[in-house]
Every structure is written in C-alpha cells, then in structure tokens.
Amino acid sequence: MAKNEQDEALSRGEGYEEEHVHSVYEQIASHFSSTRYKPWPIIERFLKSLPAGSIGLDIGCGNGKYLAVNPDIFIVGSDRSHNLVKIASQHQPHAVAVADILDLPHQVHFFDFAISIAVVHHLSTPERRIEAVRSILQTLKPGGQALVYVWALEQESSRRGWSEKDDQDVMVPWVMKGSKKAKNDSNSETPSTDKTFHRYYHLYRKGEIEHDVEAAGGKVVEAGYEKDNWWAIAMRGET
Amino acid sequence: MKLLTLNFLTCAIKTCKSNPASFPLHPKDAELEQIEIDMNPIFIRNILPRLDWVALKTLSSELGLASLPEDVPTEEELMGEDGEATQTLKDLHVLLMETGIASGRLCCGACGHEYAVKEGIANFLLPSHLV
Incomplete structure (x- = not known):
C-alpha cells in the first residue's frame, strides 16, 4: 500500500463517508434517481x-424504487x-424519513422484514459495515428476514471490469452530463459542463457478506450473486 | 408524513430503545395536512393487527383529533357483510393514510430530544455529540 493510500485508509470513518458518500448523493440525487427505476429480480422476488x-x-x-414493488405491504x-x-416520498401508501443506518429511528425486534440495497458497501471500515448489518438485523422480529445487497468485486464482465485481484476500496466516478441549457436555469442541478463526482465503495468479495452477517450475530438463510452484486437473506441469531 | 408512520418510529438514540417512554414520539407544534389517497380497505384491515393501538390513541389525542374507540376495531366493524367499508374503516383511512404532519417536531419522551419535520419529512440525523 502506498503512503497516500495508507493515509486514506486511516482517515476512513464517519467524516470520510460524509465527504465521499453523503454529500455526493445529495448533489447527484435527481440525476441518480432518473437512472434508477428497474427493480432487480432477487429483490422483487423477496418483496x-x-x-x-x-x-x-x-x-x-x-x-424509493423498491417501495413501488408490492402495494399490499407497508414500508418505512x-x-x-x-x-x-x-x-422517494411520492410512493404511496409507503412512508419515508431521513435517517442514518447506524442510528435508525425504529423499534427493535419488531419488523416483519427489512431490505438494504446497495448501502452497506458505502460504510468505510470493516467495523462500521458489521455495525450496519447489526443495525438492520436488530429491527427484525423473531423469524423476520432481511435482504442485504452489496456491490461485488468479482465483476469482470461489467463495464467496470473489476476482478478478485483488485483493491476492494475504490472511488467510483459519477459523471453528470452538462447541458448548455442549464446555464440559464439556476434551479437545475445540471451543470453547464460535464461534472464528475466520486463515491466511496467497498467492493465485497465472495463470502464476505455472509461473514459480516455472522459477525453481526445474524444467521444467513440464503445467499448468492446477481449481476455484479452479492446478496444475503439473513435473520437474527438465537441470542 | 402520514400518521401511520409514527407507529413505526421511535428515538434514534441507542440508549432510548430499551426505555418504553421513547415510544411513541410526541408531536410538538405540529401543523397537519390532508393528502387525499385512494382507499384500500384490505390494506387497512391487514395492517391493523400490527398497530400499537394505545400509541395511536395517544397520538390522536395529542394532536387534538377525534377520539378513537377504546379497543382495536374487529373485522366485522371494518367491513359489512357485503364487503363494503364501514364508516369506522373510512375514518381510519383518513386518520392513518391521509392525515399527516407537514411541519413541527417529534419529541422523545425518554431523553427529550426533538426531531424536526419539514415539508412532511422527518429528520432523524443526530448531532455529532449524540452519536
């Protein structure tokens, strides 16, 4: 590991995520949202x-693209x-709130199910990722199941082309296409020239999400790989 | 934020979770709004057994809304023999699904922390000294 990479690893944690994850999504929100509408099959099946x-x-x-999948259930x-x-707030009959995965505003041991899609990979230390999984599992009633979905390191056929040999902690560019029109519209988040944002990701290896579930005191019910992602359906452990 | 949501929210501070006083959160200076949505009688009937009725009654009275029956309505009280929605079910639809908090604060009964609600969205992010 080079010196600057070491420094980078040492600085990871809450403040790092604020700069390299939270503030990026806040800025790219509507552009990001316009590219996210098709539910992935495993998640659709679960819901x-x-x-x-x-x-x-x-x-x-x-x-909120998964809020629309099943109108007979209620999702917060x-x-x-x-x-x-x-x-996300437009998806009736569901509800939404602003909250942090590590400080969820929900009762513990209460909910029938939970999903957390493409979220845990944004936490920047192993401890924080396990804590995030623990936080998800803690919301479940006995027998309740959670579906956790994270980006895979093994995606040689994707346009990113990562493989097992690559570094798992990466900055992934998000290019917001500029538009001349935007220059005259100060309300638009679209820039007048192309603007690139970088989001931090921890790319999961085969078996790693199962490891995190177990380290968080959970039990893996089912796990697999779907189009560049690892997923696991988990329950709370016996304790 | 529709009132149904408040049955599934509590204080975000970890030490409050084991304290029964943290649920339900108490609205302060709440400005209410009505948002019309299609009534789905089956949905109301299905979620009712998952509701904490006492918490809902507390909320409704703290907001100064019409008082709710003492006990959770039974299935017969929700739908007539013909499957038609009763007035009880219609009232519940209005209360749970169409009535919302547009702005105000939600206060934890255990630690006193207040969460802001603006434009119908509650914010549970904690200031750094409480994380």
Whole structure:
C-alpha cells in the first residue's frame, strides 16, 4: 500500500463517508434517481413473497424504487440523503424519513422484514459495515428476514471490469452530463459542463457478506450473486 | 408524513430503545395536512393487527383529533357483510393514510430530544455529540 493510500485508509470513518458518500448523493440525487427505476429480480422476488399486511423497512431507500414493488405491504423507507428522500416520498401508501443506518429511528425486534440495497458497501471500515448489518438485523422480529445487497468485486464482465485481484476500496466516478441549457436555469442541478463526482465503495468479495452477517450475530438463510452484486437473506441469531 | 408512520418510529438514540417512554414520539407544534389517497380497505384491515393501538390513541389525542374507540376495531366493524367499508374503516383511512404532519417536531419522551419535520419529512440525523 502506498503512503497516500495508507493515509486514506486511516482517515476512513464517519467524516470520510460524509465527504465521499453523503454529500455526493445529495448533489447527484435527481440525476441518480432518473437512472434508477428497474427493480432487480432477487429483490422483487423477496418483496413479492411477503404476506399482505407485512410491515418492514427499506434502509437506504434512495429514490424509493423498491417501495413501488408490492402495494399490499407497508414500508418505512429511510435514507441519509434528504434530496433522495424527497423523491422517494411520492410512493404511496409507503412512508419515508431521513435517517442514518447506524442510528435508525425504529423499534427493535419488531419488523416483519427489512431490505438494504446497495448501502452497506458505502460504510468505510470493516467495523462500521458489521455495525450496519447489526443495525438492520436488530429491527427484525423473531423469524423476520432481511435482504442485504452489496456491490461485488468479482465483476469482470461489467463495464467496470473489476476482478478478485483488485483493491476492494475504490472511488467510483459519477459523471453528470452538462447541458448548455442549464446555464440559464439556476434551479437545475445540471451543470453547464460535464461534472464528475466520486463515491466511496467497498467492493465485497465472495463470502464476505455472509461473514459480516455472522459477525453481526445474524444467521444467513440464503445467499448468492446477481449481476455484479452479492446478496444475503439473513435473520437474527438465537441470542 | 402520514400518521401511520409514527407507529413505526421511535428515538434514534441507542440508549432510548430499551426505555418504553421513547415510544411513541410526541408531536410538538405540529401543523397537519390532508393528502387525499385512494382507499384500500384490505390494506387497512391487514395492517391493523400490527398497530400499537394505545400509541395511536395517544397520538390522536395529542394532536387534538377525534377520539378513537377504546379497543382495536374487529373485522366485522371494518367491513359489512357485503364487503363494503364501514364508516369506522373510512375514518381510519383518513386518520392513518391521509392525515399527516407537514411541519413541527417529534419529541422523545425518554431523553427529550426533538426531531424536526419539514415539508412532511422527518429528520432523524443526530448531532455529532449524540452519536
């Protein structure tokens, strides 16, 4: 590891995530949202298999695209980005709030299910990622299940092309296309020239999400790989 | 934020979770709003058994809204034999789904911390000294 990479690793934690995750999503919210509308199959299957009247959480709900999947259940979505929560709030009959995954405003051991899609990989230390999984699992009633979905390191066929040999802690660019028109519209978040933002990700290795679930005191019910992502369905452990 | 949501929210501070006084949160200076949404009688019937009825009654009285029946309405009280929604169910739809807090604060009964609600969205991010 080079010196500057070491310094970078040492500085990781809450403040690092504020700069390299939270503030980025806040700025790219509506552009990001316009590219996120198609639900991924594993997540759709999980949500559609829930009995009518189930009550659950979408932790890190982003623009709320999963709120629309099953109208017979009630989901309280939450996200760190106020701008994304505003977009997510349009999905009836569900509800949303601004909250941090490590300080969730919900009863413990209560909910029928939880999902947390593409969220845990934004926490920048192993301890904080395990704490995030623990926080998700803690909301579940006995028998309740959580679906956790994270970006994979093993994605050689994707346009990013990462493989096992690559560094797991990466900065991923988000390019917001500029538009001449935006120059004259001060309300638009679209810049007049292309603007690149970088978000921090921890890319998960095979088996790592299962490890985090167990380290958080949970039990893996089912796990797998779906299009550049690792996922696990987990329950609280016996204790 | 629709009132149904408050049945599933509590204080974000970890040490409050084990304290029963942290649930439900208490609205302060709440400005209410009505947002019309389609009534789904089955949805109301299905979620009712998951509600903390006492917490809902507390909320409703703290907001100065019409008082709720002592006990959770039974299925017969929600739908007539013909499957038609009763007035009780219609009232619950208005209270839970259409009535919301547009602005104000939500106060924890255990630690006293207040969470702001603006434009219908509650913010549970904690100041750094409370994390």
